[in-house]
Amino acid sequence: xxxxxxxxxxxxxxxxxxxxxxxxxxxxxxxxxxxxxxxxxxxxxxxxxxxxxxxxxxxxxxxxxxxxxxxxxxxxxxxxxxxxxxxxxxxxxxxxxxxxxxxxxxxxxxxxxxxxxxxxxxxxxxxxxxxxxxxxxxxxxxxxxxxxxxxxxxxxxxxxxxxxxx
Amino acid sequence: xxxxxxxxxxxxxxxxxxxxxxxxxxxxxxxxxxxxxxxxxxxxxxxxxxxxxxxxxxxxxxxxxxxxxxxxxxxxxxxxxxxxxxxxxxxxxxxxxxxxxxxxxxxxxxxxxxxxxxxxxxxxxxxxxxxxxxxxxxxxxxxxxxxxxxxxxxxxxxxxxxxxxx
Amino acid sequence: xxxxxxxxxxxxxxxxxxxxxxxxxxxxxxxxxxxxxxxxxxxxxxxxxxxxxxxxxxxxxxxxxxxxxxxxxxxxxxxxxxxxxxxxxxxxxxxxxxxxxxxxxxxxxxxxxxxxxxxxxxxxxxxxxxxxxxxxxxxxxxxxxxxxxxxxxxxxxxxxxxxxxx
Amino acid sequence: xxxxxxxxxxxxxxxxxxxxxxxxxxxxxxxxxxxxxxxxxxxxxxxxxxxxxxxxxxxxxxxxxxxxxxxxxxxxxxxxxxxxxxxxxxxxxxxxxxxxxxxxxxxxxxxxxxxxxxxxxxxxxxxxxxxxxxxxxxxxxxxxxxxxxxxxxxxxxxxxxxxxxx
Numbered sequence: 001x002x003x004x005x006x007x008x009x010x011x012x013x014x015x016x017x018x019x020x021x022x023x024x025x026x027x028x029x030x031x032x033x034x035x036x037x038x039x040x041x042x043x044x045x046x047x048x049x050x051x052x053x054x055x056x057x058x059x060x061x062x063x064x065x066x067x068x069x070x071x072x073x074x075x076x077x078x079x080x081x082x083x084x085x086x087x088x089x090x091x092x093x094x095x096x097x098x099x100x101x102x103x104x105x106x107x108x109x110x111x112x113x114x115x116x117x118x119x120x121x122x123x124x125x126x127x128x129x130x131x132x133x134x135x136x137x138x139x140x141x142x143x144x145x146x147x148x149x150x151x152x153x154x155x156x157x158x159x160x161x162x163x164x165x166x
Numbered sequence: 167x168x169x170x171x172x173x174x175x176x177x178x179x180x181x182x183x184x185x186x187x188x189x190x191x192x193x194x195x196x197x198x199x200x201x202x203x204x205x206x207x208x209x210x211x212x213x214x215x216x217x218x219x220x221x222x223x224x225x226x227x228x229x230x231x232x233x234x235x236x237x238x239x240x241x242x243x244x245x246x247x248x249x250x251x252x253x254x255x256x257x258x259x260x261x262x263x264x265x266x267x268x269x270x271x272x273x274x275x276x277x278x279x280x281x282x283x284x285x286x287x288x289x290x291x292x293x294x295x296x297x298x299x300x301x302x303x304x305x306x307x308x309x310x311x312x313x314x315x316x317x318x319x320x321x322x323x324x325x326x327x328x329x330x331x332x
Numbered sequence: 333x334x335x336x337x338x339x340x341x342x343x344x345x346x347x348x349x350x351x352x353x354x355x356x357x358x359x360x361x362x363x364x365x366x367x368x369x370x371x372x373x374x375x376x377x378x379x380x381x382x383x384x385x386x387x388x389x390x391x392x393x394x395x396x397x398x399x400x401x402x403x404x405x406x407x408x409x410x411x412x413x414x415x416x417x418x419x420x421x422x423x424x425x426x427x428x429x430x431x432x433x434x435x436x437x438x439x440x441x442x443x444x445x446x447x448x449x450x451x452x453x454x455x456x457x458x459x460x461x462x463x464x465x466x467x468x469x470x471x472x473x474x475x476x477x478x479x480x481x482x483x484x485x486x487x488x489x490x491x492x493x494x495x496x497x498x
Numbered sequence: 499x500x501x502x503x504x505x506x507x508x509x510x511x512x513x514x515x516x517x518x519x520x521x522x523x524x525x526x527x528x529x530x531x532x533x534x535x536x537x538x539x540x541x542x543x544x545x546x547x548x549x550x551x552x553x554x555x556x557x558x559x560x561x562x563x564x565x566x567x568x569x570x571x572x573x574x575x576x577x578x579x580x581x582x583x584x585x586x587x588x589x590x591x592x593x594x595x596x597x598x599x600x601x602x603x604x605x606x607x608x609x610x611x612x613x614x615x616x617x618x619x620x621x622x623x624x625x626x627x628x629x630x631x632x633x634x635x636x637x638x639x640x641x642x643x644x645x646x647x648x649x650x651x652x653x654x655x656x657x658x659x660x661x662x663x664x
Binding site for chain 4: 008009011041064066068072074082083084085086087088089095096099100123
């Protein structure tokens with residue numbers, strides 16, 4: 001009762017393609033590393049490409065990594081996932097990734113990533129984009145997505161947004 | 167054994183906001199009606215706005231309507247839903263709507279609709295847009311979404327796409 | 333506006349194994365047929381065994397059948413499913429089957445069926461069992477499951493329970 | 499490449515009611531504590547009762563706790579959950595809890611717990627029961643559930659089963 005619980009560490013999602021360009025992987029690895037240095041927990045889809053690079057970066061800095069997997073076995077996780085969550089739900093698991101995060105960093109990505117950005121916006125979870133989808137309506141960019149130009153800036157913006165949300 | 171099953175009727179999803187402009191509702195109602203006349207089954211999220219208008223149009227033409235609901239009770243369905251499917255999964259049910267359809271028609275819509283467009287593209291389900299999101303990458307529009315200018319054209323394109331898929 | 337919507341037809345779930353004994357299939361087919369004669373819509377998991385037999389029975393009496401599929405393609409449905417709902421969620425779709433029904437009839441079945449019985453009880457959906465799991469706590473059978481001895485009795489009890497619920 | 503990843507720590511689920519008797523809470527707390535001492539990660543539904551007691555026990559021994567929440571906000575987690583996973587899927591999240599675990603310990607519980615036991619058996623995840631549901635078919639208890647008589651015995655059996663599975 002009298003024991004104070006420490007404030008829980010922020011959970012930040014990194015989303016992006018399971019196949020990625022070398023530049024995207026470099027950025028994602030740096031993002032994972034920077035998040036871990038800041039004490040954040042990394043949550044992602046647990047697969048390859050951007051997800052694996054982000055997890056590898058986080059582990060290189062002693063961070064904790066959560067992989068919300070689409071399939072039915074934990075073997076599907078990349079080797080840098082500490083905690084594989086096995087949903088068996090396919091892409092419907094995208095909603096869980098973004099709902100569980102206090103901010104989302106999107107790196108590149110294909111349609112699955114776009115669905116995660118859209119769900120985050122629908123749920124009110126802040127999204128920071130790094131060389132990712134541009135979303136427009138009536139010719140105008142949608143304001144809730146903030147665009148960063150470097151991995152460090154993306155992490156800084158994500159952590160600031162997470163503090164405002166929680 | 168010797169009894170031939172008739173070819174199943176195409177399932178076409180109509181997606182869009184649960185609040186909608188009068189123009190969007192008029193278009194959605196006309197889409198529902200045209201789909202029903204063509205013998206298609208309408209699947210949607212089962213709520214108000216574009217979804218309700220599409221169901222109302224389908225029922226006015228004797229069609230069958232399926233509502234894949236986000237909440238936990240069938241009472242949440244609009245009054246023109248014949249078959250309420252109660253998922254209790256919130257927005258994660260968006261994946262089910264588009265996976266179940268052979269083509270998707272998007273009318274206007276907000277972030278939930280954008281997530282459905284993205285999931286449809288991820289699953290390879292054809293998307294026809296009517297005054298909806300523009301999605302760009304590196305400044306270029308994404309080709310898999312076909313844009314229609316009238317409800318009738320949207321239905322025609324959706325049915326043609328559904329025939330190619332199945 | 334002034335147009336009265338007719339009362340929606342009751343949705344009754346039939347659950348049971350995807351492989352089944354001949355006796356179970358005979359019972360499930362008779363249940364599907366009796367439900368269709370009574371004007372109920374059949375909802376099930378859309379696969380083989382008990383599910384296919386129930387759908388075949390319903391179609392032989394002109395009924396409407398909904399299959400809530402675990403996988404990612406509509407081709408997975410048995411040939412007597414009119415409306416395949418493609419969840420891509422595996423066994424997590426069991427929650428959707430029972431939530432969507434106003435009463436559930438369980439015929440035989442394995443662990444998946446047991447999970448559906450348990451979820452139905454958790455959601456307050458009445459369950460009628462025909463030669464299926466016995467569930468006990470502290471040595472006593474759990475009362476919410478009513479056990480029937482014939483297909484006709486199971487349907488009668490399910491429809492009566494559905495009327496009380498809605 | 500040459501860097502060896504350490505073997506991931508076993509994930510063990512503790513399932514049971516969100517309201518619980520004092521005896522059940524005492525047992526669950528002891529289970530959580532014993533799991534943490536053994537280096538296992540605790541996964542649970544993240545709510546009160548048995549889940550909260552198990553998390554409290556794990557935290558008292560320095561363990562890591564994952565809560566797979568049914569609702570749409572992380573605030574729903576009990577105060578001893580380190581990593582709240584926000585599914586927004588209601589009871590359909592039960593499938594994720596048991597799929598993510600290498601063994602499941604059931605303490606008491608109501609229908610939700612029964613559904614988790616059934617899903618674990620369907621997925622081939624070993625289940626250890628402590629004063630929980632008895633499941634019978636044709637009058638015979640179902641063998642895959644092992645019953646323990648003390649918290650320590652339950653943990654020992656769960657860890658042994660997890661080693662056999664992985």
